[in-house]
Amino acid sequence: MNKTVNQRAWFLVLPVLLLVAFSAVIPLMTVVNYSVQDTFGSNVFFWAGLGWFEQMLASERMWDALGRQIIFSLIILAIEIPLGVFIALNMPKKGFWTSFCLVLMSLPLLIPWNVVGTIWQIFGRVDIGLLGHTLAAMGISYNYTQNAVAAWATVIVMDVWHWTSLVALLAFAGLQSIPDAYYQAAKIDQASRFDVFRFIELPKMAGVLLIAVLLRFMDSFMIYTEPFVVTGGGPGNATTFLSIDLVKMALGQFDLGPAAAFSLMYFLVILLISWVFYTVMTNLDKRDGQR
Amino acid sequence: MARITLDNLAHSYLPNPSSEADYALKELNHDWVNGEAYALLGASGCGKTTLLSIISGLLHPSQGRILFDGQDVTDAPTAKRNIAQVFQFPVVYDTMTVRQNLAFPLRNRGADPAYVAARVSQIAAMIGMEAMLDRKARGLTADAKQKISLGRGMVRQDVNALLFDEPLTVIDPHMKWELRTQLKSLHHEFGHTMIYVTHDQTEALTFADKVVVMHEGRVVQIGTPQELFETPAHTFVGYFIGSPGMNVIDARIDGTMATIGSTQIPLGAAYRAGPGRVQLGVRPEFVRLATDGIGLPVRLRAVQDVGRHKIVRLDLSGQEINVIVAEGASVSADTNAITFDPSAINIYVDDWRIEPLDYNAGKVGS
Numbered sequence: 003m004n005k006t007v008n009q010r011a012w013f014l015v016l017p018v019l020l021l022v023a024f025s026a027v028i029p030l031m032t033v034v035n036y037s038v039q040d041t042f043g044s045n046v047f048f049w050a051g052l053g054w055f056e057q058m059l060a061s062e063r064m065w066d067a068l069g070r071q072i073i074f075s076l077i078i079l080a081i082e083i084p085l086g087v088f089i090a091l092n093m094p095k096k097g098f099w100t101s102f103c104l105v106l107m108s109l110p111l112l113i114p115w116n117v118v119g120t121i122w123q124i125f126g127r128v129d130i131g132l133l134g135h136t137l138a139a140m141g142i143s144y145n146y147t148q149n150a151v152a153a154w155a156t157v158i159v160m161d162v163w164h165w166t167s168l169v170a171l172l173a174f175a176g177l178q179s180i181p182d183a184y185y186q187a188a189k190i191d192q193a194s195r196f197d198v199f200r201f202i203e204l205p206k207m208a209g210v211l212l213i214a215v216l217l218r219f220m221d222s223f224m225i226y227t228e229p230f231v232v233t234g235g236g237p238g239n240a241t242t243f244l245s246i247d248l249v250k251m252a253l254g255q256f257d258l259g260p261a262a263a264f265s266l267m268y269f270l271v272i273l274l275i276s277w278v279f280y281t282v283m284t285n286l287d288k289r290d291g292q293r
Numbered sequence: 294m295a296r297i298t299l300d301n302l303a304h305s306y307l308p309n310p311s312s313e314a315d316y317a318l319k320e321l322n323h324d325w326v327n328g329e330a331y332a333l334l335g336a337s338g339c340g341k342t343t344l345l346s347i348i349s350g351l352l353h354p355s356q357g358r359i360l361f362d363g364q365d366v367t368d369a370p371t372a373k374r375n376i377a378q379v380f381q382f383p384v385v386y387d388t389m390t391v392r393q394n395l396a397f398p399l400r401n402r403g404a405d406p407a408y409v410a411a412r413v414s415q416i417a418a419m420i421g422m423e424a425m426l427d428r429k430a431r432g433l434t435a436d437a438k439q440k441i442s443l444g445r446g447m448v449r450q451d452v453n454a455l456l457f458d459e460p461l462t463v464i465d466p467h468m469k470w471e472l473r474t475q476l477k478s479l480h481h482e483f484g485h486t487m488i489y490v491t492h493d494q495t496e497a498l499t500f501a502d503k504v505v506v507m508h509e510g511r512v513v514q515i516g517t518p519q520e521l522f523e524t525p526a527h528t529f530v531g532y533f534i535g536s537p538g539m540n541v542i543d544a545r546i547d548g549t550m551a552t553i554g555s556t557q558i559p560l561g562a563a564y565r566a567g568p569g570r571v572q573l574g575v576r577p578e579f580v581r582l583a584t585d586g587i588g589l590p591v592r593l594r595a596v597q598d599v600g601r602h603k604i605v606r607l608d609l610s611g612q613e614i615n616v617i618v619a620e621g622a623s624v625s626a627d628t629n630a631i632t633f634d635p636s637a638i639n640i641y642v643d644d645w646r647i648e649p650l651d652y653n654a655g656k657v658g659s
């Protein structure tokens with residue numbers, strides 16, 4: 003087919019271009035702007051080159067926050083993905099109880115982040131919180147404001163409580179799409195329960211699970227509100243994740259230059275990881291597309 | 294291999310079926326003879342798949358028993374029944390290779406590795422997939438996957454029965470013919486009891502020794518292809534088998550004569566039609582055209598040439614009558630009447646065929 007060349011067609015992409023410019027490109031450019039300048043106040047800026055980037059790359063503080071961030075994301079993925087799959091596998095397949103479970107599990111997803119933080123902040127307090135008080139009564143030393151391990155445990159359990167449902171719902175959707183014939187064939191082939199999971203359910207869920215991993219990774223990598231409300235990044239810097247550190251730097255200390263360099267690198271890391279996920283997913287689709 | 298007995302079997306998907314209409318599968322007694330190939334034929338939703346699922350144990354019947362070689366297996370789970378089943382849409386284990394797929398049912402039963410390897414290569418040769426044995430099943434086409442499913446169904450030699458649930462739906466027409474032929478030769482070779490569900494009459498008639506025709510949850514006739522053609526036991530069989538199906542015309546019966554409208558039709562035998570709706574059935578192959586007005590008055594509507602023969606569509610006071618004439622024969626535009634071959638006429642009361650009073654009279658006439 004011959005395509006007609008009409009340069010005026012470019013006008014059709016103009017609205018999108020404007021939208022993206024105002025929603026993403028221009029705000030991002032202001033950050034780029036800050037990242038290469040320095041100021042001593044009175045709104046007077048001068049050129050600083052890549053100095054802030056070099057300083058941030060050499061800064062132990064950023065690397066520590068990054069390390070904590072990666073460990074946090076890996077831990078919650080290691081808990082939420084298997085747990086979500088496990089819940090989906092054990093959910094009722096049809097009838098009233100399916101809807102009941104789905105609604106019950108959606109509830110945590112509907113609660114705003116800072117409310118989740120507040121709930122757990124109170125829940126975990128030793129003086130009035132149900133959890134904190136019970137643990138203290140049982141003789142377990144638990145205080146998330148003083149003990150780093152307790153603080154980490156609280157933040158992780160809170161995230162698992164908040165987001166495992168999402169993984170479970172996605173996995174459940176994946177399971178529901180498997181035709182009955184597969185299970186019947188497995189029965190006839192005398193496959194064990196584990197074989198059914200390994201050879202039927204897991205391959206059929208692979209697509210949605212990858213999306214679940216991507217969503218949970220990105221979201222946990224950018225987590226801010228809940229740990230900020232519960233621990234405020236403490237005790238010490240024990241739960242100071244990247245976003246918390248960034249906000250401290252930008253708004254607490256008003257170090258706009260380093261904070262801008264920091265956020266650009268943060269952005270690039272997220273972009274890189276998303277790209278890797280996207281590539282893996284499209285390759286999976288291609289493999290499926292050959293059917 | 295086993296003889297499968299259905300004893301007083303019926304199934305309803307409702308928990309408390311009250312009337313007969315609530316049953317997806319109406320009461321049924323039947324013996325599936327060991328080593329025969331059966332086809333379950335019927336329109337969609339007639340209960341074929343329900344019956345198959347009951348035999349394979351995926352569904353528990355609401356009443357009755359099912360026996361394999363005289364042993365009650367009604368409550369036995371699928372795995373215990375030692376049957377193989379091939380489904381309508383390809384069921385393969387995506388992440389396994391073709392070889393692993395074929396070996397899976399044997400491995401799960403703890404077969405000897407050397408035997409598994411030998412059997413897998415034998416089956417692979419049969420379904421023509423030797424070259425693809427080490428490919429992952431995921432990337433294959435739908436008909437290649439369905440061939441794997443067929444292969445996995447046939448890999449065990451000691452199965453009680455092989456069940457096929459419209460297995461060739463997704464296969465290309467030329468491949469269908471080939472696979473069906475292979476299934477048939479496999480049946481001759483190993484003598485498995487095979488039950489093949491289909492809504493395609495050609496498939497049923499070419500595959501099976503005996504065809505079981507189902508209609509609205511009821512088995513209306515079990516017979517060889519020839520029996521289904523010559524003496525359909527129910528008007529549905531006459532209509533469903535044959536292309537086009539049997540002509541069924543309301544009639545009055547008096548001994549050896551039938552009356553349609555005001556025309557007398559001689560029958561090959563004497564009948565005593567009881568109360569109910571009496572109909573005369575005759576296949577399009579046994580209707581003769583006439584231009585002299587002797588016979589049933591009809592009006593010519595259309596002639597369709599389908600290649601090997603011509604189908605003549607006629608109008609008999611508002612009802613369509615089909616006639617098949619040889620490809621070479623010419624159909625006169627003056628066609629105004631039809632006559633029937635008396636020996637090919639069947640008489641139905643309330644849709645069920647009735648036997649002639651003196652069975653031999655029909656034979657003498659022919």
